[in-house]
Amino acid sequence: MRDAETCAAISDVLTILFNTEAAVRDGRMEAHEQRSWDRLAARIMDRTPVSGETALSQTVADLQQSILDSVPGALGTTLTGTDAWATALPTIREQCIQAGAELSTEGFVGG
Template sequence: MTVASALTLAGCTASDAAAEGAKPTPSPPAAAAGAQSSPTTDAAARTDAAEVTDTDTCAAISDVLTIQFNAEAALRDGRMQAQEQQAWNRLATRVFDRAPISGETVLSQAVADLQASIPDSPPGALGTTLIGTDEWLAAFPTITQLCAQAGAQVVTEGFVGG
């Protein structure tokens, strides 16, 4: 499969500029019946603080915990090496850093405070992460309790092993 094919399957489109070496841009989502199309993606629209709910925030936290749980399980079971687990933790840190918050609730403030402590870890960088650190291990139980108080369930999906 070519890069262009993979990008097309991932929802990206190529333009003449992309063919000349520029990065492809994501395709806008299909417009709902009767709705006007917008150049923003669903993710960008959902990070608008006016539209974000604690449920949205807790869903993102569920994804982070799922990544962390499965990476730890795979390391513990000998299915991956520590270097790979650290890469998964860097990914989970970036996912957490992008978790949407409303800015209006105790949960949002707790997540924002933790997000502010995240060291810069761009894709491909071998820098430090938040996920898996003592700071994370101390903070995430409080965050999951705040999710529960907000009526939002944090769910971790295990899919490694078995």
């Protein structure tokens, strides 16, 4: 598993979170729908492959351990608003930059 692939998967997670937050803020999506998207993002994060061979891989593995109940259909696990996500994201961002794979998002929820 290459760090660039890990960063690409995390960018997908960030894209979901970015778009749903914008949609809720602009009144185009209800909070309950955002929570469902957030649970999907948590499942993607949980399924992001890690090798255990790099600092990024270990950071992501530690975050995955904090979202253990993010299985399909799980109603309790989200990423946003959690200490684990808020704490890990700056480190992940920096580690991705160091790996030459900066995190990115794509806006697609229109108004």
